[in-house]
Amino acid sequence: MRWEYISQNFIEDQIRKPNLFLDETKLDINYVPEELPHRDKELIALSQLFLILLTQPNLISRRVLITGIIGVGKTVTVKYFGRMILEAAEKREIKIRYLHINCRKERTGYKVLIKIMKSFENNFPNRGLSHQDIIDVLCDMLNRNNLHLVLVLDELNYLIGKNDDLIYTLTRINDESFNTAQRLSLIGIVRNISCLNNLDESTLSTLQRNIISFEKYDKKQIRDILRSRAKVSLKPRVFNSAILEMIAEIVQKKGDMRKSLELLWSSTKIAEAKELKAITPECVRLANNQIIPSNSLGFLKSIKTHKLVLIASILNILKKPDTFNTDISTIQDEYSHFCENIGSPPRSYSQIMNYLHELQNYGIISIKINSRNIKGRKSQISINDYSIKELETSLISILKGRGIYI
Template sequence: RETATIKLFGEMITNAAEKRSILIKYVHINCRKERTSYKVLIKIVRALNKNFPKRGYSPQDLLDIIVDSVNNQNLQLLIILDELGYLINKGGDLIYSLTRINDDSLNALQRISIIGIARDISCLNNLDVSTMSTLQRNIIKFKYYTKEELYDILKYRAEISLKENAISNKLIKTISDLVYQSGDIRYGLNLLWKSSKIAESQDLKYITMECVRLGNQDIVPFSTLDVLKYMTLQKVILLLAIIKALKKSGKIQISSLVITNSYLILCENLGIQPRSYSQLWNYLQDFKRENLITVEIKSEAIKGRRGLVAVQEISLSKFEEIIINILQSKGIKI
């Protein structure tokens, strides 16, 4: 929703500027994909100059090139940093540099504007005070969809994409309840689409509850697929180790020790150097933040604390299949 809103805003402000003969360049960057300062800067520079080489420049060089480009082209640059938290977690130096990019020029026209999109606004606390104060001048908070809003969205999409009476209001409400638990509207739209395809394949006149059940059992929310798509190799391997350990144990939760052993065995089989225990624990915390797993901390009087890990929202078999496909796409044979 936030991304769609910003893209619409970018389109509207660009059109409005054209009518006033003002040049605006809108650059949308997914910081989950472009995770380093250099990649973000290159993305901006190449939006201003498509033929610009990808290598051979320092971050400061790229910042200077951005300033020179907007001045020489007499344009306003609107930079959208989507999934801002990923960039902040790598260090806030780039955010600081972008917010201060025109400070060296006295009375210079402010040509560069920044909009950040973050799932959790608390990530701004990792920035220095001056940068944080700049970014917090105007904050728009998007509330979670209510069940009623989810129902209205799904009903509207059903009306414009399905035949009349192809799905009952009661069934739409059931789907909206499922979506409300996950908080992912795209998951609901995917479930609606898949349920309709199942009904169509069975030559049914309308979608049934069984169609929804069949559609839901193998669906992975789009947000999860996005996370997996940009995940590093070591993280993917650890995630596969978790899935394999859970399937082998047959339990709802497994300890971090069991996961570590599974991971070490998998790394040995693949001929890959394993990461340290502390790094693995950091990965687990990342998985938790990305809603891939749940981590419950158990306190034991003698042995101290231990983490119990579970996967709740996605079937293990489907999860394993997706992860194996990702590894194979990276040239890793399982």
């Protein structure tokens, strides 16, 4: 049978669309970038702790605990450190093995052990050996090969409280098995140190000796990191400082870099789908709305008409391309104009201010005092959590239901 040409080939359509990425994989959660802005202090601390592995190999082993909330770069920083230590070891012909295991994926101590063994020997049996058998094989192998293993147990909290003695055993390997060579160092990563309370006291104290806690990123740091990641993953004219600032503003409360990069990625995807040459504020709003899908607009129906008209006037200003925020006097002008059109007298200035604060409490707008210039301190009003287009469509239909056409 011969195919007739189909009238529309969606694959061809997709290929013709602009590609705004230089390299999409560089925004992937598992990618380890070449630079890690604002994590120097933590990398230096790790380097100082592990220096002895290079200066006096296998003399002692290290146990370090990393803590910090989600998205503060714990995983990526430790992986980056892993590269540094491997590079330094190789130069000096010291045999170090770095192994990063996510305990959330493995779930049990036994599976973690198997994973460790498989990294050395691909066809290591999945079952049949006891905990202690495997530990013995591991120790023997490290000794025979004169290796030091730097074992990272990421999301370690998934192993704790499961009656699982892996951590206990691992922290004692060196004490029992060898008098001389110390061949296993541990880096445990947890979000919250309190999850360790279930451990027995001596394990806890060995682990707690060296703790590096990762602080939440602030807005400026998020912006710097975003820039560093955007430079290698997006084409140059696709993003600008204002867009990165907008994303940083949205995520700063949680300080979660994972969400920041997700927002950057989805904003770019949305820009591509709209066949734009660059990310616009509306792309970021849409992306943000996708990530937090709970922002349904049903609640608008319960808002009084004049407040809705005020929202409509803010939308009218912010919907202009590349408009990130506006100020109160511009809103007041636009609002008066709207009121004239619908034949209803505008509310007073103080009433408008009250409305704006209410809208902020609803989470529709955000009001920020621009403190850059003390003399001319101005409130900046922006909308980050909703798509302007979607807000506008809902507003028009609700107002229409009330006999008001804007």
